[in-house]
Amino acid sequence: MYQDYFAGSDLLVWPLVGLMFFVLSFLGVLWYVLVGLGDERKRDHIAALPLEREKGGSGE
Amino acid sequence: MAAADTNMRTVVYDDDVCRAFSLATVIWGAVALLLGVIVATQLSHWQANFNTSWLSFGRLRPLHTNAAIFAFVGNMMFAGIYYSTQRLLKVRMASDLLSWFNFWGWQIIIVAAAVTLPLGLTQGKEYAELIWPIDIAIAVVWVAFAVNFFWTLARRNEPNLYVAIWFYIATIITIAVLHIVNSLALPTSFLHSYPIWAGVQDALVQWWYGHNAVAFFLTTPILGIMYYYLPKAADRPVYSYRLSVVHFWSLVFIYIWAGPHHLLYTALPDWAQTLGMIFSLMLWAPSWGGMLNGLLTLRGAWDKLRTDPVIKFFIVAVTFYGMATFEGPLLSIKSVSALGHYTDWIIGHVHGGALGWNGFMAIGMLYWLVPRLWSTKLYSNRLAEIHFWIATVGILMYVVSMWVSGVSQGLFWRALDADGFLKYPDFIEGLVASKAMYQMRLLGGLLFFGSYILGMVNIFATVAKGQKSRTEVQVSARVNETGEGARRLIFSPPVLFSVALIALMCWLGVANLLTSPLVLGLLCVTVAGAGLSFALGRDRWARWHDLIEQNGFVFTVLVLFAILIGGVVQIIPTVVISGKVPSQVAAYQAEIAQAAADSTVIFTVNEELAEQAKWMQQPYSPLELEGRDLYIREGCYTCHSQMIRPLRHEVLRYGDYSRLEESLLDHPFQWGSKRTGPDLARVGGKYGNLWHYLHMTDPRSTSPASNMPSYHWLKDGRVDLGGIAHKMQTQTKLGVPYTDADILNAEQTARGQGQLITDDLAAQSVELAPDSELAAIIAYLQRLGRGPQPLTSADLAEGGR
Numbered sequence: 040m041y042q043d044y045f046a047g048s049d050l051l052v053w054p055l056v057g058l059m060f061f062v063l064s065f066l067g068v069l070w071y072v073l074v075g076l077g078d079e080r081k082r083d084h085i086a087a088l089p090l091e092r093e094k095g096g097s098g099e
Numbered sequence: 100m101a102a103a104d105t106n107m108r109t110v111v112y113d114d115d116v117c118r119a120f121s122l123a124t125v126i127w128g129a130v131a132l133l134l135g136v137i138v139a140t141q142l143s144h145w146q147a148n149f150n151t152s153w154l155s156f157g158r159l160r161p162l163h164t165n166a167a168i169f170a171f172v173g174n175m176m177f178a179g180i181y182y183s184t185q186r187l188l189k190v191r192m193a194s195d196l197l198s199w200f201n202f203w204g205w206q207i208i209i210v211a212a213a214v215t216l217p218l219g220l221t222q223g224k225e226y227a228e229l230i231w232p233i234d235i236a237i238a239v240v241w242v243a244f245a246v247n248f249f250w251t252l253a254r255r256n257e258p259n260l261y262v263a264i265w266f267y268i269a270t271i272i273t274i275a276v277l278h279i280v281n282s283l284a285l286p287t288s289f290l291h292s293y294p295i296w297a298g299v300q301d302a303l304v305q306w307w308y309g310h311n312a313v314a315f316f317l318t319t320p321i322l323g324i325m326y327y328y329l330p331k332a333a334d335r336p337v338y339s340y341r342l343s344v345v346h347f348w349s350l351v352f353i354y355i356w357a358g359p360h361h362l363l364y365t366a367l368p369d370w371a372q373t374l375g376m377i378f379s380l381m382l383w384a385p386s387w388g389g390m391l392n393g394l395l396t397l398r399g400a401w402d403k404l405r406t407d408p409v410i411k412f413f414i415v416a417v418t419f420y421g422m423a424t425f426e427g428p429l430l431s432i433k434s435v436s437a438l439g440h441y442t443d444w445i446i447g448h449v450h451g452g453a454l455g456w457n458g459f460m461a462i463g464m465l466y467w468l469v470p471r472l473w474s475t476k477l478y479s480n481r482l483a484e485i486h487f488w489i490a491t492v493g494i495l496m497y498v499v500s501m502w503v504s505g506v507s508q509g510l511f512w513r514a515l516d517a518d519g520f521l522k523y524p525d526f527i528e529g530l531v532a533s534k535a536m537y538q539m540r541l542l543g544g545l546l547f548f549g550s551y552i553l554g555m556v557n558i559f560a561t562v563a564k565g566q567k568s569r570t571e572v573q574v575s576a577r578v579n580e581t582g583e584g585a586r587r588l589i590f591s592p593p594v595l596f597s598v599a600l601i602a603l604m605c606w607l608g609v610a611n612l613l614t615s616p617l618v619l620g621l622l623c624v625t626v627a628g629a630g631l632s633f634a635l636g637r638d639r640w641a642r643w644h645d646l647i648e649q650n651g652f653v654f655t656v657l658v659l660f661a662i663l664i665g666g667v668v669q670i671i672p673t674v675v676i677s678g679k680v681p682s683q684v685a686a687y688q689a690e691i692a693q694a695a696a697d698s699t700v701i702f703t704v705n706e707e708l709a710e711q712a713k714w715m716q717q718p719y720s721p722l723e724l725e726g727r728d729l730y731i732r733e734g735c736y737t738c739h740s741q742m743i744r745p746l747r748h749e750v751l752r753y754g755d756y757s758r759l760e761e762s763l764l765d766h767p768f769q770w771g772s773k774r775t776g777p778d779l780a781r782v783g784g785k786y787g788n789l790w791h792y793l794h795m796t797d798p799r800s801t802s803p804a805s806n807m808p809s810y811h812w813l814k815d816g817r818v819d820l821g822g823i824a825h826k827m828q829t830q831t832k833l834g835v836p837y838t839d840a841d842i843l844n845a846e847q848t849a850r851g852q853g854q855l856i857t858d859d860l861a862a863q864s865v866e867l868a869p870d871s872e873l874a875a876i877i878a879y880l881q882r883l884g885r886g887p888q889p890l891t892s893a894d895l896a897e898g899g900r
Contacts, residue, residue, distance in 0.1 A: 052608040054374060057668035059604050061352055063597065064661065068348040072341045075644035081259075086340040088187055088261040089327045093572050 108256070112185045112570045116198040118472050120178035121465060123206060125558055127170035128461065130213075132548040134163035139544050142775065143537035145806040153217035155808040157734025161228040162216040167453055168226060170209045172317055175461040177201065177244075179324040180267050182468060184248065187264055187327065189257045189574040193250035197243050204240035208233060220290050223731035224305050224767050226312055227281050231292045234282040241278065245271045252651040256574045260648060262343045266323030268655055269351050273315040273662045280666075281308035287829045291728075295833055298716075298762040299366055300674045302770055307358040307666055314354035315662075317452065321460050322346075322389060325417065328464050329396050332409045338395035342388055349385035351658060353378050355665035360431035363440065364744035365770060366759035368676075371669055372433075378665070379431030386424030393417040408483035412463030415491060419455025423448065438513070441740055441774040443533065444505025447498045454494045454547060462486070462554055469558050473565025482557045489550035496543030504536035508774075513748040521751050526777040531804045585653055588646040592639055596629040681763055681834070683708060684715045714760040717887050718835050719879070721823040721849040726879025728826075729818075729872050730769070733810065740771030741780040741883065754781040754884065761884075764835050776807055781884030788859045791877045792867065816872035818853075820846045852878055852890045 076082050140147040141156045148154045181198065185191055192198050211233050215221070221228040229237070248271055252264070281304055284292035296304050330337050337343055359367055359375025394417055397403070403410045426448050430439050439445060470477045477483060511529040514522035523529065588594060603625060607618045633640050647653050687708040694702035719727060730736075743749050745756040757780050762768055786794075790801060796814060798805040824845040827837045841848075853869030856877055860867050867874055882888055889895040 053672060054370070054668040056604050056608045057664045060601055060664055063600065064352065065349070067593075067597070068345065071644040071647075072344050075648070076341050076344065082340050083336070085259045085261055086330075086336040088257065088259070089183070089263070089330045090334070090336060091186070093186070093570050 106575050107573050108576045110189060110191055110256070110572050110574050112572070113181070113192050113195060113198060114472055114568055114570055116192070116195075116202055117178050117182040117468070118567065119202050120174050120181065121469055121472060122562075123202075124171060124174040124178055124461060124465065125555055127166060127174055127209065128458075129548075129551060129555060131163065131166035131171045132544075132551055134159060134166055136541070136544050136548050138163050139537070139541045141808075142806055143534060143541055145808060148808050150809060150811070152219070152812045155733070155810075157737050157808070158217050158219055158221075160737045161221060161225075161734060162213065164226060165212050165216065165228065166209070168312070168316060169212070172321070172453075172457050172461065173205065173209075175457075175464065176270075176316075176320040176324070177205070178468065179328070179464055180248075180320060182472075183263055183324070183327040184251060184267065187257065187261045188251060188255035189572070190251060190255050192247055193254055194247050197247035197250075201240055201244045201247065204236065204243065208236050208240065211236070215290075219732035219734075221731060221734065222282075222284065222292065222294065222767065223734075223736060223769065224281070224294065224301075225736075225772060226309050227278075227305070230290055231282070231284050231286055232289065234278070234284075238275070238278060238282075241271075241275055245275065249651065249655070256577045258577055258649050260651065260654065261326070262337075262340070262347055263323035263327040265347050265654070265658075266319045266326065268651070269347070269658050269662070270315050270320040270323070272655060272659050273311065273319075273351075273355075276659075276662065276666075277308045277311050277315065281305060285829050285832060287826050293766040293826075293829055293833060295766075296674075296768075297764055297766045297833065297835075298768050299368075299677050299759050300670075301766070301768040302362055302365070303359065303367060303371065303670055303673050305768070306361040307355075307670060310358040310361060311355055311662075311666075313452070314350070314357075317457055318354075319350065321457060322350075324460060324464060325393055325413070328467055329393055329413050329417075332407065332413060332463070332467055333397050333400045333403065335396065335398075335400060338392050338398065342392045346385050346389040346392060348661070350382075350389070351661050352665070353382050353385065355662045356669065357382060357431070358666075359669065360436070361772065362770075363431070363433050363436040364746065365742050366757050366762070368673065368759075371673060374669065376431050376433060379428045383425065383428040387421060390417055390421035390424070393420070408477075408480055408487055409463050409467045411484075411487050412459045412466065415487075416456050416459035416463060419451055419459065419494075423452040423456055426451065437744070437746055438509035439505060440744075441772070442505035442508040443501045443536070444509065445773070447501025447505055450494070450501065451498050454497065458494075458547075459490070462490075462551075465554075465558060469561050470565065472568055473562050474568040475561060475565030478557050478560035478564065482553055486550045486554045486557065489553070490547050493543045493546030493548075493550060496546065497540055498543075500536040500539035500543060504533040504540075507536075508533060512752070513746070515748060515751075519747075521748060524752070526752075527802055527804050530775070530806065585646075585650055588643060588650065588653055591643045591646070592629070592632045592636070593643050596625065596632070599625050600629075677759065677763060678834075680711060680760060681715065681836070684712045684760070685836070688712055711760050714758040716761050716764045718764055718830075718837055718841075719882065720852055720887065720890055721820075721827065721841075721845040722818075722852040722875050722878045723882045723888075724826060724830070724879075725818050725820075725823055725849065726875035726877070726882075727769075729813070729876050730879055731767070735779075736769050736771045738773065738775035738807065740774050740778045742770040743778055743780050749778070753778045764830075766830065766833055766835070776805075779880070779883055783881045783883040783885040783888075788856050788877055788881070789863045789865060791880055792860055792865055792873065795873060795876065810873070810876075813873040813876060814867065814871055817868070818849070818870050818872055818875050820849045820870050823849055848890055849875075852888075855889060855892065855895060856881075858892075 137147065138156055138160050141159075148156060152158070181192060212229055215230055215233065216228060220230050222230060248267065283295045285295060286292040294301055326337055326343055356378035357375055359371045360379045363372050363376065394414065397410070397414070404414060429435055430445070430448060466477055466483055508529050511523055511532065516522045600622070603618055603622045607615060607622070610618045647657065687705065690702060694700045741757075741762075743753045743755070743757045750756055762770070794801045795810045797809050797811070798807040824842050827835075827842045827845055831837050831842070850869055853871075853874040856874050857867045857869045878888070
């Protein structure tokens with residue numbers, strides 16, 4: 040199957056390289072989420088950013 | 100905290116521009132919905148176009164889609180982004196001038212669209228119909244928005260970027276890339292152009308654009324808005340911040356690959372179709388992660404769902420997001436696409452997204468935002484409640500009716516009898532069967548529109564009783580970004596090793612038998628080196644994401660990378676490979692000719708090239724080219740496809756399946772996406788000229804149940820025969836092989852071919868001018884699926900050209 044799709048041209052190796060790049064980056068994202076956001080205080084701080092109160096206006 | 104206090108700063112947010120965008124949203128939303136109701140009426144009662152060219156379906160449908168996407172959702176997105184960005188970054192927008200340029204520029208573009216599309220000024224590419232000068236205006240306004248946004252980002256007082264800001268960044272850069280690449284065109288005049296892409300290239304670029312316009316105009320900004328306003332309305336943080344991060348990156352990465360699912364079973368190469376299908380299926384996971392994240396944000400606040408209309412709208416919106424993103428991957432499975440593509444099912448799917456997800460999010464946001472922008476309470480919660488229920492019933496009727504009619508159309512088209520032939524050979528029977536569902540859809544649309552008017556009343560009454568807010572906050576100022584962070588990031592070990600790995604993988608891609616062991620060896624060494632470096636200096640590896648997260652520029656570059664990769668690896672091979680076909684075929688044909696002339700030349704048959712040569716498209720005659728431009732002007736592609744899929748029932752109904760080579764010279768491609776009428780890829784020669792004359796001027800005369808508009812104005816319209824040569828010249832610049840003689844004689848050739856058609860009609864007692872638009876469109880229709888047609892009476896006598 041693989042051969043059928045990619046036999047046509049040398050260029051068609053690039054989608055494969057792209058896929059590998061995709062997998063690699065995804066591992067990076069998982070790392071960020073598990074390690075980088077491991078600190079609960081920091082996570083809670085960022086998640087609470089929309090909820091900060093304001094003065095003026097009707098103030099929500 | 101005395102030190103921090105000296106750093107305090109007062110910030111006044113720019114709420115004026117948010118108010119302007121909010122009101123524009125309310126107004127354009129009504130226009131978009133009204134247009135929807137009109138075109139829906141035309142499909143069940145064709146008379147609703149009042150026999151007027153600029154009200155006909157093919158011209159109004161693009162106006163409806165553009166209004167819904169760019170005017171309604173566009174303004175809503177700007178309102179939502181301007182309001183939340185200032186608050187999340189704790190700073191006023193960097194430039195009021197740019198904010199207002201964005202606002203007025205966008206409104207002028209919408210008005211220009213509303214004038215040009217009904218006049219038939221279009222590029223004929225779905226959701227990218229606007230003519231090139233407007234395209235340029237869009238690019239300029241978008242860049243102004245981007246500059247304002249990134250400038251604000253650089254001046255922010257909050258170091259951490261909340262996930263909504265990430266979604267906005269992805270929106271801004273991706274839309275810029277999509278718009279520019281898809282709009283590349285060569286003008287023939289101030290109002291007309293041909294896209295530089297042709298045939299299969301154009302199809303792939305167009306659906307890469309079309310699909311990702313859904314992803315990055317109708318989804319990512321609205322998700323950013325969801326991640327800001329839903330926690331606001333529920334008064335609690337998003338359920339899982341970690342999940343939102345995964346949601347973001349996986350959407351950005353995966354969406355961009357999925358475009359080819361619009362082209363399953365077409366002449367697009369198989370590998371691209373398969374990639375499109377796989378990535379569409381993968382999309383299901385992050386989309387549902389996002390939906391659950393939204394819904395679970397309400398944990399412990401479900402009581403609000405009973406009392407707060409804003410929450411009601413948001414929850415239904417998020418639920419529709421889940422339904423639409425479940426249905427999308429489902430429809431991308433090849434066998435499901437075989438049934439659903441070209442039918443009303445897709446229309447139902449789109450409206451689940453546009454009305455259910457975008458529409459309900461917009462209304463929820465406005466009900467939350469408008470009272471705050473005008474320092475008051477919503478005029479009537481009860482009215483909002485009524486709005487909610489009517490709209491919900493309306494959209495359910497819409498989606499259900501389109502699902503029923505879509506699936507039955509699919510089944511109807513493919514039904515075969517016991518002998519393996521079409522059970523319903525007459526296309527119109529399917530349309531007649533859908534009529535009740537079309538009426539139900541109309542009713543659903545009317546309910547949605549009617550309830551929206553109630554919402555408008557509610558919002559305007561709120562505005563009337565309130566007064567403009569002025570929001571002032573105290574924030575601690577942040578030291579501005581320096582280049583230091585970026586430098587540390589770039590030279591951090593994870594980044595260096597990733598770059599090395601990618602470079603080696605690219606090298607592996609082009610390596611040959613000799614070099615590949617070397618590259619593989621280097622890859623192993625790099626991986627080992629990375630492991631060693633990690634073991635020795637963990638802290639150097641752990642800091643990189645803090646740097647990314649707090650560095651807007653680096654973050655943006657990463658997003659750009661993520662979105663480019665999927666597009667580039669699909670588009671470049673297709674463009675390059677298909678771009679070579681015409682010259683390869685021409686060279687092969689020259690070889691054959693030489694061998695025929697000179698018996699000493701040894702000639703070997705190349706079966707692949709011979710097959711390509713057999714299907715290779717020949718340029719249109721001048722009159723046919725003109726007819727094609729009229730086909731585009733009238734928006735025939737909104738009801739007709741020109742792409743026969745290799746499925747038994749399609750081949751039985753429409754003829755041999757369409758080959759990639761057959762449309763390689765088409766600027767733009769007209770494969771279409773919807774079959775309200777039959778496919779036209781091989782309609783040439785199916786009927787006589789007289790039939791087309793009668794059908795085009797009054798479709799009911801040949802097909803009593805038809806809902807196709809009567810194009811009687813084409814009889815009186817005149818083609819500028821003198822102008823065709825210039826259009827052909829432009830086409831040669833794009834690679835269409837017209838000869839100098841073709842161009843020199845264009846006017847005369849066109850007149851001759853028109854005369855031939857009108858002589859034939861005159862013999863059957865019908866008068867038509869040879870330079871009429873109708874003659875041109877008949878010439879084009881008669882050419883479809885066939886080689887060059889007779890241009891003079893001498894050709895005719897010989898039986899061809």
